[in-house]
Amino acid sequence: MSNLPSEPEFEQALNEVTSTLAPFLAKFPEYKKALEIIQIPERVIQFRVVWEDDKGVARVNRGFRVQFNSALGPYKGGLRLRSDVNLSVLKFLGFEQIFKNSLTGLSIGGGKGGSDFDPKGKSDAEIRRFCKSFATELQRHIGGDTDIPAGDIGFSTTEAGYVFGTYKQIKNEWVGMITGKGMDWGGSNIRPEATGFGLVYYVEHMIAHLEGEGVGFKGKTVVISGSGNVAQYAALKVIELGGTVLSLSDSKGVLVSKDGKGFTPEHIERIAQIKAKRQELSSFGDEKGKFEFRNDGARPWTNVERYDVALPCATQNELNEQEAEEAIKRGCRYVAEGSNMGCTQEAINVFERSRIEGGKAKACWYGPGKAANAGGVAVSGLEMAQNSARLQWTKEEVDQKLKDIMFNAYNNCLTTGQTYAADGDANAKEIPSLVGGGNIHAFKRVADAMRAHGDWY
Structure with missing residues (x-):
């Protein structure tokens, strides 16, 4: 893979996971094949987004969706709107998302997307026109059982509304194909928090x-x-x-x-x-x-x-x-x-x-962030469940479910870190590596599902 262009953010994320998996791979070397396969996205989508500014001038940006892994469920991950968005950044975020989503214990895969469009300095009308153009292409690749985006930097409930509305207009269906929605149209309590x-x-x-x-x-x-x-x-x-x-x-x-x-x-x-x-x-x-x-x-x-x-x-x-x-x-x-x-x-x-x-x-x-900041995607997963059931849970119900998910994520990091300690880690039983434990637990859960599906053998 040395002939591929440099992707520093993705390479950093891959190295962080790979290095912490060493104690587990030493005991179960067959999983090295899963690691080789899991680091390549199932699908990478790139497209142009042409939109009109307030002066009537055509502007163009790059749009992306990295559908990284669907072993545990439909692709799930945010849309980032920021000038420094590129394929390396989104591959890093999508790769992290696989393991973060695994740690929630929910049935969601990993993905990420966005554009190098920067909302800063843009009018509300320009943001709306960009989002509707962006969503016109993106709608071909997403759906309630396929790929469910969410918000990220530069992408809030406002932008989600534009994407949701465009999808609904083109597809002629009301489905929970994005999370972070407004409370009146399928959103969840506690999602912003x-x-x-x-x-x-x-x-x-x-x-x-x-x-x-x-x-x-x-x-x-x-x-x-x-x-x-x-x-x-x-x-x-x-x-x-x-x-x-x-x-x-x-x-x-x-x-x-x-x-x-x-x-x-x-x-x-x-x-x-x-x-x-x-x-x-x-x-x-x-x-x-x-x-x-x-x-x-x-x-x-x-x-x-x-x-x-x-x-x-x-x-x-x-x-x-x-x-x-x-x-x-x-x-x-x-x-x-x-x-x-x-x-x-x-x-x-x-x-x-x-x-x-x-x-x-x-x-x-x-x-590590893939465990500690998993609350957002966890409640996105809960929003998906509420949409499927056509109901809305109370703040207290969602908050308690969030607390339970965060405890399980922490406990899996803790106990797995204690089980698979690196050489020389004398304090692993007392205070284990949460990053090592989190990576190993999340990786094994995804790899086992991939093996069951015949993705590696």
């Missing part, structure tokens, strides 16, 4: 394992990157559980609590309004000296003096090796990804060394 809430529920189990049941977030200081949907709802849940959120960020810089009292729910609501208008976080202001915005792309990990928990919730590779070392120096004990591949491989290595060398008493424990 699910990724952020699920992330915090996952970390609660990590804290309980190291510090005892019932400890939780109360009194904990938390730094969060990002200021979109995931970051906002993670922050709200941390605050609800008694923690203090000391930072949020965007691509321009980081907003830090100067007085240590952190953000309130009212502050988060203001930030949500800022982001809904596609404005920058710097417009939040200093709130009478309580907050400071540090620009030039500053990130939270080195701009808060001390903190207990780090939650990367912005984009891939947003926490590097040096920042990981700084996080540990600043007292961080838990890192969990709300974003996909939020930590570089070098940063993960730093946290894994900390786990092995520090044990329960001193470790900075790492929770």
Whole structure:
């Protein structure tokens, strides 16, 4: 495969999975064939999207859908609208999605899609015209039992509505062919909150394992990157559980609590309004000296003096090796990804060394995104179930199901990590590798289904 073009994001994701599967493959070498096959998408769709701007000028973007693996169910994964979207990024996200969806325990496969169209700076009418053109081609390849997209960066309920409406008009059928829908047309309670809430529920189990049941977030200081949907709802849940959120960020810089009292729910609501208008976080202001915005792309990990928990919730590779070392120096004990591949491989290595060398008493424990941020796709799966039954569950019902799914994802990471420890991992029984355990559990579930279908033998 060396003659293929370089795909750095996908290659990073593949290497992360492959390296952690080593203890399992050493015991069951026949699964190497499954790994060889699973890393190639079942189908990659690329197409052009021509749309008209407000001046009547024809504009063109690239559209993509990577249908990576359908062993466990129909393809499931978000649509990302952002200028840096390319095939490498979407293959990385689709590959991650296979294992994330596997960890939910639901019957959903893995896929991802989107376009290099950037909604920032576009009018509402331009976004609508783009989405309807994008959906006119995409509708050929998706459906309620085939491929069910969802939202991602740049793609909200508004954009989902345009895609849903276009699909319904062309196909002449009302079917749950996309998730993240509005509540009046097939959406689910807790769906907007699910990724952020699920992330915090996952970390609660990590804290309980190291510090005892019932400890939780109360009194904990938390730094969060990002200021979109995931970051906002993670922050709200941390605050609800008694923690203090000391930072949020965007691509321009980081907003830090100067007085240590952190953000309130009212502050988060203001930030949500800022982001809904596609404005920058710097417009939040200093709130009478309580907050400071540090620009030039500053990130939270080195701009808060001390903190207990780090939650990367912005984009891939947003926490590097040096920042990981700084996080540990600043007292961080838990890192969990709300974003996909939020930590570089070098940063993960730093946290894994900390786990092995520090044990329960001193470790900075790492929770991988494919498990920790699985809450979003989990509730998307629940939305699909509600659509199939033509009913809608209450907030309490969905939230409890989300909690159960996140516990099972965490527990599978924990127990499988304890079972398949890498050589030299002396603390694996006490504090196992969650990334290793998660990858092995998810991979085996998918590989076993593929073998049953005759995809490898």
